[in-house]
Amino acid sequence: MKIAVLAGDGIGPEIIAQAINVLNALKADGLDFELEHGLIGGCAVDATGEPYPEATHALVTQADAILLGAVGGPQYDALPRPQRPERGLLAIRKALNLFANLRPAILYAELAEASSLKPEVVAGLDIMIVRELTGDIYFGEPRGIKQRDGQRVGFNTMIYSEAEIRRIAHVAFQAADKRNKKLCSVDKMNVLECTQLWRDVVIEVAKEYPQVALSHMLVDNAAMQLVREPKQFDVIVTGNMFGDILSDEASMLTGSIGMLPSASLDENNKGLYEPIHGSAPDIAGQDVANPLATILSVAMMLRYTFNQEEAALRIENAVQKVLQQGFRTSDIAAPGLQTVGTQAMGDAVLSHL
Ligand code: IPM
Ligand code: MG
Numbered sequence: 001m002k003i004a005v006l007a008g009d010g011i012g013p014e015i016i017a018q019a020i021n022v023l024n025a026l027k028a029d030g031l032d033f034e035l036e037h038g039l040i041g042g043c044a045v046d047a048t049g050e051p052y053p054e055a056t057h058a059l060v061t062q063a064d065a066i067l068l069g070a071v072g073g074p075q076y077d078a079l080p081r082p083q084r085p086e087r088g089l090l091a092i093r094k095a096l097n098l099f100a101n102l103r104p105a106i107l108y109a110e111l112a113e114a115s116s117l118k119p120e121v122v123a124g125l126d127i128m129i130v131r132e133l134t135g136d137i138y139f140g141e142p143r144g145i146k147q148r149d150g151q152r153v154g155f156n157t158m159i160y161s162e163a164e165i166r167r168i169a170h171v172a173f174q175a176a177d178k179r180n181k182k183l184c185s186v187d188k189m190n191v192l193e194c195t196q197l198w199r200d201v202v203i204e205v206a207k208e209y210p211q212v213a214l215s216h217m218l219v220d221n222a223a224m225q226l227v228r229e230p231k232q233f234d235v236i237v238t239g240n241m242f243g244d245i246l247s248d249e250a251s252m253l254t255g256s257i258g259m260l261p262s263a264s265l266d267e268n269n270k271g272l273y274e275p276i277h278g279s280a281p282d283i284a285g286q287d288v289a290n291p292l293a294t295i296l297s298v299a300m301m302l303r304y305t306f307n308q309e310e311a312a313l314r315i316e317n318a319v320q321k322v323l324q325q326g327f328r329t330s331d332i333a334a335p336g337l338q339t340v341g342t343q344a345m346g347d348a349v350l351s352h353l
Contacts, residue, residue, distance in 0.1 A: 001031075001032060001033035001034070001064050001065070001306055002033070002034050002036070002062065002063045002064050002065075003023070003033055003034065003035050003036070003063060003064065003065050003066070003067055003301070004035075004036055004037075004038055004059050004060045004062075004063035004065070004066045004067070005020065005035050005036065005037045005038070005066075005067050006037075006038050006039070006040040006041075006056065006060075006066060006067070006068045006069065006092075007037070007043075007068075007069040008040055008041040008042075008043065008068060008069040008070050008071040008085075008279060009041045009042040009043055009069075009070060009071050009072055009073050009085060009279045009281070009284075010069075010070055010071075010072065010073055010278070010279025010280050010281045010284040011069070011070060011279060011280045011283060011284045011285075011289035011342075012041075012068075012069025012070040012071070012279055013069060014284070014285070014287065014289055014291070014342050014343075015069055015070075015275065015289055015290075015291040015293070015294040015342065016067065016069040016294060017343075017346070018291035018294065018295060018342060018343070018345070018346030018349070019067060019291065019294040019295050019297065019298050020035065021346055021347075021350055022295050022298055022315060022346070022349060022350065022353065023035070023298060025350055025353045026302075026311055026314075026315075026353070031302075031308065031311060036059055036063065038055065038056040038059040038060065039053060039055075039056055040052060040056055040068065040071060040085075040088045040089070040092065041070075041071025041072060041085035041086075041088045041089065041279075042071060042072060042073050042075070042076045042085040042279075044056065044085075044088060045076060045079065045083055045085065045088075049083070050083065050088075051071070051083060051084065051085050051086075051087050051088030051089075051091065052087070052088040052091035052092055052095070056092075057092075057095060060092060060095075060096060060272075061095075061096070064270060064305060064306070065270065065271050065272070065273065065301050065305040065306070066092070066096075066271070066272040066273065067273050067274070067294075067297065067298065067301065068089075068092075068272055068273065068274040069274070069275075069279075069294065070274070070275065070277065070278050070279035070280070071085040071086060071088055071089050071278075071279055072084075072085040072086055072278055072279045072281070073085065073279055073281045073284075074281060085279075090138065090139075092272065093133050093134055093264060093272070094134050094139065096266055096270065096272065097134060097266045097267070098133055098134065098264035098265060098266050098270075098271070098272050099132060099133050099134040099135070099164070099167060099168060099265075099266065099267075100130065100132070100133065100167075100168060100171040100263075100264065100265045100266075101130070101131040101132070101133040101243065101262060101263070101264045101265075102128060102129075102130055102131075102171075102175070102262060102263045102264075102265070102300070102304075103128070103129040103130075103131060103243075103247040103250070103251075103260065103262045103276055104126075104127070104128050104129075104260070104261070104262075104300075105125065105126075105127045105128075105129065105247070105250035105251060105253060105254050105260060106125065106126050106127075106254060107122050107123070107124065107125035107126070107253065107254045107255065108254075108255075108259070108319075108320060108323050109123065109124075110320075110323040110324055111254065111255035111256070111259070111323065111332055112255075113255075113334055114255030114256060114332045114334060115252070115253055115254065115255045116252055116253075117227060117230075117253055121229070121230065121231075122230060122231075122253050122254070124231065125230055125231055125253055125254065126234075127230065127233045127234065127235075127236065127250055128175055128179065128234070128235045128236070129235075129236045129238070129243060129246060129247045129250060130168065130171055130172040130175055130235060130236065130237040130238075130243075131238060131239075131240065131242075131243025131244065131247060132160075132164065132165075132168040132237075132238070132239050132240050132243065133240055133243075133264055134164075134240075135159070135160050135161075135164045135239070135240055136158060136159070136160060136239045136240035136241050137156045137157065137158040137159075137240070137241050138240045138241065139240075140156060140157030140158055140159040141157055142155065142157055143155065143156045143157060158192060158194045158195075158239075158241075159194060160194055160197060160198060160239065162197065162201050165197065165198050165201040165202065166201055166204075166205055167267070168237060169185075169201060169202045169205040169206075169237060170205060170208075171237075171265075172185075172235055172237035173205060173206070173208070173209040173212050174209075175235050176209075176212045176234060176235040177209060177211060177212055179234055179235060180234040181211055181212045181213060181234070182212070182213050182215070182233075182234035182235065183212050183213070183214050183215070183234070183235045183236075183237060184214075184215045184216070184217055184222070184233055184234075184235070184236050184237070185198070185199065185202045185214065185215070185216050185217070185236075185237050185238065186216075186217050186218070186219050186222045186236055186237070186238035186242055186246065187199050187216065187217075187218065187219065187238070187239070187242075188218055188219050188220075188242075189216075189218070190218060195239070198239065199216055202214070202216075202237070219238070219242045219245075219246070222236070222238075222242075222246060223245070223246065223249060226246065226249050226250055226253065227249070227253070230250070230253050247260075247262075247276060248276070251276060251277075255332050256290060256331040256332045257276060257277045257293075257331075258275070258277055258289070258290030258292065258293055258329065258331040258332065259290065259292055259293055259296070259332070260275065260276045260277070260293050260296075261273065261274075261275060261276070261293050261294070261296035261297035261299070261300050262274055262275070262276045262297065262300070263297070263300040263301070263304050265304060265305075269304055269305055270305060271300075271301060271304055271305045273297040273298065273300055273301040274294075274297055275293030275294045275296075275297055276293065277293060287341035287342045287343055288329065288330050288341055288342065289329070289342050290329040290330075290331050290332065290342070290345065291329075291342050291345055291346050291349075292319055292329075292345065292349075295315060295319060295346070295349055296315070296316065296319060298315060299311075299312040299313075299315040299316050300312070302315070314353060315349075315353070317352070318349045318350075318352035318353045319349055321352040322345070322348040322349050322352060325348070326338055327340050327344070327345060327348045328340065329341070329342065329345050
């Protein structure tokens with residue numbers, strides 16, 4: 001197993017260090033893998049002038065899986081768009097055809113109090129958001145800012161081909177089939193033709209999965225339902241932009257965006273694994289970031305790319321034990337419980353592996 005490690009910017013290196021400790025602990029137990037490090041995002045811009053350098057592309061093309069920290073920082077905000085760190089992330093997703101982004105939002109019972117919603121509304125929450133990741137308005141052409149009739153206009157293009165919709169729909173139906181067999185497809189078909197096609201194609205694909213109950217929801221309603229009654233959802237499938245927004249919203253239900261891992265897969269389950277949170281430059285280098293989302297991303301890697309379900313469960317159980325014991329990083333701190341730093345949280349997970 002070849003794993004490319006791209007720590008990135010901000011808190012990236014700190015949280016990745018903890019995830020690597022977890023991988024090394026599993027290695028000591030007989031899992032065989034090689035780690036190779038590369039640059040992406042702001043650190044890559046600093047070193048090479050580009051957020052997704054050729055050397056990184058070569059490295060990740062050869063790897064079976066990629067573990068990524070986070071990219072971005074205020075020092076890069078003034079750079080021309082092609083050099084911004086976020087472009088590195090979009091470039092690697094596109095270059096490796098990582099079209100299927102799985103973002104589970106699971107509430108650990110111990111964190112019910114950390115959620116912004118009432119504990120009874122979120123207790124037992126377990127949603128999987130399947131976000132299309134290489135299409136939509138993120139990549140559509142034409143795009144830009146231009147002069148028109150004496151003023152500037154900004155424009156982007158929301159576009160999906162039926163093939164793109166069909167392949168993500170299959171991923172979502174298969175995910176639902178392995179869970180509670182409920183799939184909700186989110187669109188904005190009352191206004192946007194692009195998402196009318198989305199709905200039509202999802203309905204076509206549904207014929208191949210009669211055992212899965214399919215429903216549809218407009219994105220504004222979905223945003224509302226996620227905070228009104230989130231437990232009505234099992235699997236949600238949606239486009240790139242709606243998925244970006246809804247997955248941040250869903251993450252907060254679970255207590256902290258610092259808890260949520262993600263997998264971005266291609267057609268062969270080669271994957272990029274990263275926490276859904278960003279580089280948090282305001283707390284970088286202070287040993288306060290929550291490493292659990294990154295550690296849980298390693299569990300997803302073992303499950304989806306390497307088919308090591310048992311090892312994945314070991315990590316997830318270790319995280320649960322640590323929470324049960326009362327360890328909390330500051331984003332999930334609670335009165336009477338021990339607030340620990342990044343390193344101490346990582347060590348606590350190791351001790352339960
Ligand atoms: C995410 C992030 C990225 C996105 C940004 C950093 C480009 O918000 O992974 O959700 O919008 O996809
Ligand atoms: Mg996002």
